[in-house]
Amino acid sequence: MEEINLEKYKSAWKKEQSFFEEKLSRDRILKFMQLTSKNISGLFKKSLIIDIIIKILVSFSFGVLLILYSSQNRILLITALLFLLTILCIIIQIKIYKKIPDVKNGDQNIKMLLYSYIDFYNRKFVLSLLVASFSGTLFFISGSFYYFYYKYGTIRSFQYDDYLVFGIIIVFSFLLSAFIQFRNFSFHIRQLENSLADIEQDSINESKLKHYKKLNRRNSIIYSIILFAGLLLLVLFLFVI
Numbered sequence: 291m292e293e294i295n296l297e298k299y300k301s302a303w304k305k306e307q308s309f310f311e312e313k314l315s316r317d318r319i320l321k322f323m324q325l326t327s328k329n330i331s332g333l334f335k336k337s338l339i340i341d342i343i344i345k346i347l348v349s350f351s352f353g354v355l356l357i358l359y360s361s362q363n364r365i366l367l368i369t370a371l372l373f374l375l376t377i378l379c380i381i382i383q384i385k386i387y388k389k390i391p392d393v394k395n396g397d398q399n400i401k402m403l404l405y406s407y408i409d410f411y412n413r414k415f416v417l418s419l420l421v422a423s424f425s426g427t428l429f430f431i432s433g434s435f436y437y438f439y440y441k442y443g444t445i446r447s448f449q450y451d452d453y454l455v456f457g458i459i460i461v462f463s464f465l466l467s468a469f470i471q472f473r474n475f476s477f478h479i480r481q482l483e484n485s486l487a488d489i490e491q492d493s494i495n496e497s498k499l500k501h502y503k504k505l506n507r508r509n510s511i512i513y514s515i516i517l518f519a520g521l522l523l524l525v526l527f528l529f530v531i
Contacts, residue, residue, distance in 0.1 A: 323400040323489070330407050330482060331390060333475070334415060338387045341422040342380055348425070349376040351432040358439050365445055369435065376428055379421045386418045404486055411479050419471045426463035 352373035359365040391406040434456070438445045448456075 320400065322485075323404060326482060326485060327400055327403055327407070330404070330478060333478060334390050334407075334410070335387065337422065337471075337475075338383050338390075338418060341418075341425055342383050342387070344425045344429070345376050345380045345383070348428045348432055349373060349380065351436075352376060355432065355435050355439075359435075359444075362444060365435075372428065372431060375424075379424060382421050383418060386414055389414055401486065401489070404482060408479055408482060411475065415475070416472075419475065420468065422471060423464050423468040426467050427460050430459060430463055 352369055355369045356366065356373065359369055389410065391403060391410055435445065
């Protein structure tokens with residue numbers, strides 16, 4: 291009796307499925323590419339604008355601290371350095387924002403525009419994510435300075451445990467922010483690369499579009515939960531202090 295070759299039937303089934311899977315029309319593909327272009331551009335811009343606003347608020351906060359600690363030279367110097375660091379970060383983010391590929395200039399060749407977004411992410415936006423990851427750390431330090439001022443009138447001398455707790459919070463807030471942002475944007479860039487590969491191979495279809503949308507929703511939910519959990523832990527740390 292002839293042995294049944296399961297792999298042969300599996301391969302035939304896949305070919306039959308792909309035969310009946312209707313490929314997208316050029317008009318649908320173009321609309322998909324235009325929507326993808328707007329989404330990734332909006333993602334870059336929104337991330338930068340939010341971080342710039344946060345850092346402007348933090349810089350204003352450090353400015354007020356410069357007045358509050360004006361008679362304490364050592365603390366004043368640290369606060370001034372943090373203020374200048376925040377301003378430097380704002381300048382970097384503004385410069386990166388100006389280098390985001392322009393959608394208006396890409397109307398004639400959407401595919402090249404999408405590739406330019408991938409290049410922009412790898413060459414320039416990675417620096418922006420690192421700079422953005424400092425926002426939580428700077429915000430925490432600023433809040434701590436206010437806490438010490440209104441409770442003690444100065445920053446009290448630290449013991450070993452204080453350095454340990456503060457160090458953990460600062461490192462944790464930076465690493466959490468960096469992890470979430472890098473994973474989130476890397477996911478979107480991989481999706482963009484996969485989409486472009488499918489378009490070039492003429493293998494994109496309705497089921498793949500639904501799959502991309504499903505992954506995007508899942509990704510948003512997962513990282514929103516992680517971000518909320520991280521903020522909750524940060525608040526718990528503050529209460530412990």
